[in-house]
Amino acid sequence: MDDETTTYPLSDRDVFARRIGEWRPKLHRYCARMTGSVIDGEDVLQEAIVKALDGFVAASPIANPEGWLSRIAHNTVLDFLRRRARQRGAHADEDPDMVADTEEIPDREVAAASLHTFMRLPPSQRSSVILMDVLGYSLREIGDVIELTVPAVKAALHRGRARLREIAAEPDDRPLPALRTGDRERLIRYVERFNARDFDAVRDMLADDVRLDLVNRARREGKRDVSDYFTNYDRVGDWEFTPGFIDRRPAILVRNPELPQERPAYFVLLEWTGGRVFNIRDFRYASYVADEAEVIAL
Numbered sequence: 049m050d051d052e053t054t055t056y057p058l059s060d061r062d063v064f065a066r067r068i069g070e071w072r073p074k075l076h077r078y079c080a081r082m083t084g085s086v087i088d089g090e091d092v093l094q095e096a097i098v099k100a101l102d103g104f105v106a107a108s109p110i111a112n113p114e115g116w117l118s119r120i121a122h123n124t125v126l127d128f129l130r131r132r133a134r135q136r137g138a139h140a141d142e143d144p145d146m147v148a149d150t151e152e153i154p155d156r157e158v159a160a161a162s163l164h165t166f167m168r169l170p171p172s173q174r175s176s177v178i179l180m181d182v183l184g185y186s187l188r189e190i191g192d193v194i195e196l197t198v199p200a201v202k203a204a205l206h207r208g209r210a211r212l213r214e215i216a217a218e219p220d221d222r223p224l225p226a227l228r229t230g231d232r233e234r235l236i237r238y239v240e241r242f243n244a245r246d247f248d249a250v251r252d253m254l255a256d257d258v259r260l261d262l263v264n265r266a267r268r269e270g271k272r273d274v275s276d277y278f279t280n281y282d283r284v285g286d287w288e289f290t291p292g293f294i295d296r297r298p299a300i301l302v303r304n305p306e307l308p309q310e311r312p313a314y315f316v317l318l319e320w321t322g323g324r325v326f327n328i329r330d331f332r333y334a335s336y337v338a339d340e341a342e343v344i345a346l
Contacts, residue, residue, distance in 0.1 A: 064104055294315050302315055
């Protein structure tokens with residue numbers, strides 16, 4: 049981390065809130081790898097940000113605000129993993145004196161591992177590898193975030209890197225995701241109407257109590273308040289929708305039609321009830337979430 053920009057006493061909540069916007073993509077990379085999903089990673093990050101803003105006044109002045117927020121994000125991730133019943137213990141059974149010393153140099157090969165691959169590491173190893181090899185934290189900074197000694201961090205880092213290299217050599221034999229016929233037809237129909245800019249037809253697909261989360265920008269509820277969302281899309285031409293999967297979840301992939309060969313710039317998630325859309329999550333203003341997602345076209 050850059051100590052000149054992140055290590056300083058901070059007691060102004062508004063300044064802290066603005067700085068969060070700068071740190072958000074970086075913290076999302078951590079949360080996504082810890083949870084194994086760019087979507088879950090954003091959910092955890094949002095929860096961590098709320099906790100940080102709520103607790104800022106009581107904790108200020110904060111000497112290292114980015115490190116403080118990172119620690120909150122880490123603890124929020126662990127809470128999420130426990131709730132998801134995948135937690136195998138925050139600390140692996142590591143003996144710092146029984147492993148080779150680990151140099152404080154990020155391993156770029158390890159950093160390129162997929163989100164799914166990281167999930168096969170115990171949480172302490174996963175945290176240590178992500179914080180150093182992906183985000184560039186020092187051993188001391190990692191210890192501060194995950195509350196381990198430097199020797200314990202070295203042990204977790206050494207074992208985590210070794211295990212990731214073993215996993216990387218194994219074939220990924222997971223089957224491709226699939227949608228049931230009805231779900232597939234609904235998603236395709238929504239996409240086709242959206243691409244045709246037939247927004248009256250799209251509105252007819254909405255539940256009366258539909259909710260919109262324009263991630264990192266605004267939230268709306270109810271058909272009337274959500275209606276402007278479609279009006280705003282009609283005003284711009286930098287999008288084309290395609291049905292597919294993000295981290296193996298049904299999603300709408302959004303590309304710039306002038307750059308059809310590029311990865312999706314962002315994505316949209318829909319939830320349905322009774323054949324109607326009741327929840328829309330649009331990541332147009334949080335495009336960093338799609339950067340490292342597993343993308344599969346339908």
